Amino acid sequence: xxxxxxxxxxxxxxxxxxxxxxxxxxxxxxxxxxxxxxxxxxxxxxxxxxxxxxxxxxxxxxxxxxxxxxxxxxxxxxxxxxxxxxxxxxxxxxxxxxxxxxxxxxxxxxxxxxxxxxxxxxxxxxxxxxxxxxxxxxxxxxxxxxxxxxxxxxxxxxxxxxxxxxxxxxxxxxxxxxxxxxxxxxxxxxxxxxxxxxxxxxxxxxxxxxxxxxxxxxxxxxxxxxxxxxxxxxxxxxxxxxxxxxxxxxxxxxxxxxxxxxxxxxxxxxxxxxxxxxxxxxxxxxxxxxxxxxxxxxxxxxxxxxxxxxxxxxxxxxxxxxxxxxxxxxxxxxxxxxxxxxxxxxxxxxxxxxxxxxxxxxxxxxxxxxxxxxxxxxxxxx
Amino acid sequence: xxxxxxxxxxxxxxxxxxxxxxxxxxxxxxxxxxxxxxxxxxxxxxxxxxxxxxxxxxxxxxxxxxxxxxxxxxxxxxxxxxxxxxxxxxxxxxxxxxxxxxxxxxxxxxxxxxxxxxxxxxxxxxxxxxxxxxxxxxxxxxxxxxxxxxxxxxxxxxxxxxxxxxxxxxxxxxxxxxxxxxxxxxxxxxxxxxxxxxxxxxxxxxxxxxxxxxxxxxxxxxxxxxxxxxxxxxxxxxxxxxxxxxxxxxxxxxxxxxxxxxxxxxxxxxxxxxxxxxxxxxxxxxxxxxxxxxxxxxxxxxxxxxxxxxxxxxxxxxxxxxxxxxxxxxxxxxxxxxxxxxxxxxxxxxxxxxxxxxxxxxxxxxxxxxxxxxxxxxxxxx
Numbered sequence: 001x002x003x004x005x006x007x008x009x010x011x012x013x014x015x016x017x018x019x020x021x022x023x024x025x026x027x028x029x030x031x032x033x034x035x036x037x038x039x040x041x042x043x044x045x046x047x048x049x050x051x052x053x054x055x056x057x058x059x060x061x062x063x064x065x066x067x068x069x070x071x072x073x074x075x076x077x078x079x080x081x082x083x084x085x086x087x088x089x090x091x092x093x094x095x096x097x098x099x100x101x102x103x104x105x106x107x108x109x110x111x112x113x114x115x116x117x118x119x120x121x122x123x124x125x126x127x128x129x130x131x132x133x134x135x136x137x138x139x140x141x142x143x144x145x146x147x148x149x150x151x152x153x154x155x156x157x158x159x160x161x162x163x164x165x166x167x168x169x170x171x172x173x174x175x176x177x178x179x180x181x182x183x184x185x186x187x188x189x190x191x192x193x194x195x196x197x198x199x200x201x202x203x204x205x206x207x208x209x210x211x212x213x214x215x216x217x218x219x220x221x222x223x224x225x226x227x228x229x230x231x232x233x234x235x236x237x238x239x240x241x242x243x244x245x246x247x248x249x250x251x252x253x254x255x256x257x258x259x260x261x262x263x264x265x266x267x268x269x270x271x272x273x274x275x276x277x278x279x280x281x282x283x284x285x286x287x288x289x290x291x292x293x294x295x296x297x298x299x300x301x302x303x304x305x306x307x308x309x310x311x312x313x314x315x316x317x318x319x320x321x322x323x324x325x326x327x328x329x330x331x332x333x334x335x336x337x338x339x340x341x342x343x344x345x346x347x348x349x350x351x352x353x354x355x356x357x358x359x360x361x362x363x364x365x366x367x368x369x370x371x372x373x374x375x376x377x378x379x380x381x382x
Numbered sequence: 383x384x385x386x387x388x389x390x391x392x393x394x395x396x397x398x399x400x401x402x403x404x405x406x407x408x409x410x411x412x413x414x415x416x417x418x419x420x421x422x423x424x425x426x427x428x429x430x431x432x433x434x435x436x437x438x439x440x441x442x443x444x445x446x447x448x449x450x451x452x453x454x455x456x457x458x459x460x461x462x463x464x465x466x467x468x469x470x471x472x473x474x475x476x477x478x479x480x481x482x483x484x485x486x487x488x489x490x491x492x493x494x495x496x497x498x499x500x501x502x503x504x505x506x507x508x509x510x511x512x513x514x515x516x517x518x519x520x521x522x523x524x525x526x527x528x529x530x531x532x533x534x535x536x537x538x539x540x541x542x543x544x545x546x547x548x549x550x551x552x553x554x555x556x557x558x559x560x561x562x563x564x565x566x567x568x569x570x571x572x573x574x575x576x577x578x579x580x581x582x583x584x585x586x587x588x589x590x591x592x593x594x595x596x597x598x599x600x601x602x603x604x605x606x607x608x609x610x611x612x613x614x615x616x617x618x619x620x621x622x623x624x625x626x627x628x629x630x631x632x633x634x635x636x637x638x639x640x641x642x643x644x645x646x647x648x649x650x651x652x653x654x655x656x657x658x659x660x661x662x663x664x665x666x667x668x669x670x671x672x673x674x675x676x677x678x679x680x681x682x683x684x685x686x687x688x689x690x691x692x693x694x695x696x697x698x699x700x701x702x703x704x705x706x707x708x709x710x711x712x713x714x715x716x717x718x719x720x721x722x723x724x725x726x727x728x729x730x731x732x733x734x735x736x737x738x739x740x741x742x743x744x745x746x747x748x749x750x751x752x753x754x755x756x757x758x759x760x761x762x763x764x
Contacts (some may be wrong), residue, residue: 004411012414017640019414028587028641029386029407032394034719035588069453069589071410073636074614081612090701105613185740199637205410206417207589207639228613230463231487232456254455255581256401258587260639337416 001274004029009333011372014339015147015177015313015354016200022265027266028205028259033100035258036250043265044245044256050268052278054202055194055212057186060246062215063069066120066238067264070209073178075195076102078211081230082221083193089137091116091169093124095153096343100356104175109229111139118344121304126161133166138220140169144178146344149221150315150352151303152182159189170217174201177201179210180271181283181356192217200273201283203314203357233362262364278313279301279361286360286368287311288358290353293372302343302350315341319379323345325346331376336371386411390715393621395753396721397529397559397695397736398582402645409648410587410641417640419630426645432650436574436584436658437562439568439595442628443599449646451639453592454558456615458484460593461490463612465575472518473551474497475506477535477750478528478725480757484556488665491611501684502727505535508543515548520602526560530725532697532734533685534564541571552599558582561592562653563665563694563705569665574599583665583694584653585739587647607611620730661743662693668750669693669744672735675754679763683726684732694738697723699703699710702759705730712760718753 004026014017033040036379048065054342056064066078084090090111091101095118103113116132133140134290138346140162142153155173162169181201186194192214198204213221213235221228221235226233237253244251268374270320271279293305294316302315309315326338328351331338337351359367376382386408394401415422430447433507439445448460455730466472473492474485477500485495497512498506513524513713522544537555544551552574559574563583568576574596580586595603595617603610603617610616619635626633653661673688676698684697691697700709706722710733715719721734741749758764 006411006413009413009415010419012416014416017414017416025411025413029388029411031388031389031391031407032399032401032587034394034396034399036721037719044688069451069456069591070614071451071636073637074451077612077614094650095485100618108611108616197637199640205414205639205641206637207642209451227490230459231490232452232459233614254453255399255579255588257453257587257642258581259587260589260642325485337419339416341709 009314010335028263030262056187066211074209076105084109086110091140095151097148141172145310152310283311316370410645412644437568448593454579456591457489466491467491473744474521477533479530492730523554534692663694718756
């Protein structure tokens with residue numbers, strides 16, 4: 001079984017799902033196992049603990065991981081259903097497609113949303129953020145990496161603005177495309193909710209919603225005046241379950257995705273075998289390589305500058321006169337799968353390359369060189 | 383790769399998750415694949431079509447499958463968020479633990495729930511159902527198999543009562559523990575929503591919420607006066623995505639659990655290779671074998687009679703004087719995993735055996751004989 005090798009396939013370098021390691025995929029093929037079995041309980045319990053380690057949250061009593069079957073999007077509902085009460089003010093910092101959608105989700109749960117929008121490829125100005133904080137909103141949301149633009153929001157800096165200008169405001173980081181690929185310091189930055197999914201930096205097949213909630217956020221959900229909204233997404237239901245598994249006790253609210261949690265556990269053990277800072281540095285190095293090479297080819301990026309460009313992906317503009325159908329199918333012929341544009345305002349003007357997980361960390365695979373060489377060939381620069 | 387064999391493990395015979403076939407587990411280890419890739423689109427599209435086939439829903443225009451990352455429980459939220467408006471009357475037919483929970487979920491979405499409760503091990507009387515229908519509720523829910531009691535509700539008969547006494551009422555079948563193991567005739571019975579999950583009769587790892595909605599149910603969700611509740615669970619968001627995939631077009635709302643859908647596709651291809659009626663008959667034969675053998679050992683069942691006992695599982699009472707710690711660990715020592723009791727009123731008095739999927743259909747495996755022999759040994763009857 002240890003010799004399992006995944007099937008041959010095209011190199012997947014989109015902003016998630018990503019390439020998965022053989023051990024992670026083998027874990028996803030774990031035989032039928034009861035969610036309450038003595039074999040599974042420590043796997044689930046340790047996964048909960050290791051998630052804190054990835055997000056640099058030290059104290060067990062200070063943060064609560066919540067791992068449930070779902071996609072990254074379900075994390076938005078977790079914020080809406082557990083933290084928003086009708087009429088609550090929420091500031092959504094918008095750096096692309098995912099800000100619009102998060103805002104739409106929170107409005108369904110009754111939030112009065114104030115969107116602070118950046119121009120495409122940029123981040124909101126400090127002034128606009130400080131102005132939005134003047135009303136002391138209950139929640140502020142940051143899309144850490146908006147995969148529609150490849151923009152990396154300066155989350156530490158924004159959190160410091162919140163602490164200074166509206167310290168009671170809960171800070172929610174949409175980190176779907178940043179956990180385990182970008183710097184996140186949960187305790188140090190004073191974050192309240194980190195939302196993620198497994199198919200990006202964590203390198204695990206899609207289907208798990210990953211959330212880390214601060215003690216303050218959990219208390220806010222407990223102390224709300226109106227009942228929480230939603231049932232499956234209810235923290236009141238799930239937190240006791242997570243605490244039980246972490247304490248080594250079986251517990252049931254809804255059936256966890258057992259195989260995906262085995263896969264996550266395998267990934268988390270590998271990720272935390274070294275300091276997380278090393279992994280983030282590897283992503284920065286991978287990103288620099290890709291962006292330097294693309295720059296050398298004369299290509300431009302969607303983010304306005306390197307310091308607000310994601311390290312786990314690159315949103316790169318087509319050369320003048322070329323569009324997706326001129327480039328993407330030719331890369332696919334070379335067994336390289338990149339992603340088309342997503343942001344409506346510029347959808348035909350750019351494409352997206354993911355470089356997270358094994359592609360960024362295990363450079364011996366040669367994934368990045370394959371992508372760059374493929375692009376050179378397709379653009380006739382080789 | 384075709385020679386993949388899953389790791390050795392204890393025989394899993396609980397009412398889900400169940401044993402999975404090697405091809406299904408290998409499909410769950412499919413390499414990283416984009417949710418929009420030409421390879422994946424037909425897999426997802428065909429899975430949608432095949433689900434109708436399993437549930438005997440013939441017309442594409444008459445029913446809408448909805449497959450999203452989540453557990454079976456998320457299907458309750460689907461009903462609450464899309465079909466319930468505040469103040470709507472809902473009748474919940476209660477045959478155990480899962481009726482209580484479904485009712486709790488619907489109340490969160492504003493339903494005025496009228497629970498029609500059966501005594502433990504029984505189903506509600508016709509009179510009590512007809513009486514509850516007198517107010518013409520918007521929705522009636524049936525737990526097809528309540529795994530806490532092993533009771534099988536006579537869904538066809540109940541549906542006929544609804545058609546006669548309150549034809550406008552939407553019929554929701556909680557079929558988490560019955561799809562692909564018990565008779566379900568979506569069109570013929572006139573069902574409106576079937577809710578399920580993958581880890582039971584379908585024989586696929588947990589993590590996929592499986593829903594089939596009638597045209598009438600979809601129209602009810604579209605014609606509601608107040609906005610739908612919830613975001614991730616919104617049919618308005620998901621139905622266009624499902625229609626696109628079925629038509630062979632990529633589409634995005636939230637990332638589908640690609641590997642689980644490959645696994646589901648593998649299972650559905652196998653299930654639909656023969657008439658579904660044959661599969662159901664195999665489950666009935668497996669159930670008869672187990673129940674006859676247990677009866678011969680002098681054991682009693684939680685369901686009051688055989689005709690309201692599930693075919694995919696058996697809820698069996700311990701012999702006088704024995705409790706779970708006397709039996710379950712000894713079965714586990716013999717590599718047989720059954721489940722303890724769940725229904726509060728009788729929790730220490732019984733245990734549960736699952737016999738769904740390959741365990742019931744592929745009798746050459748000898749799973750059922752292994753379970754029965756194990757029980758005989760532990761009870762000193764061999």
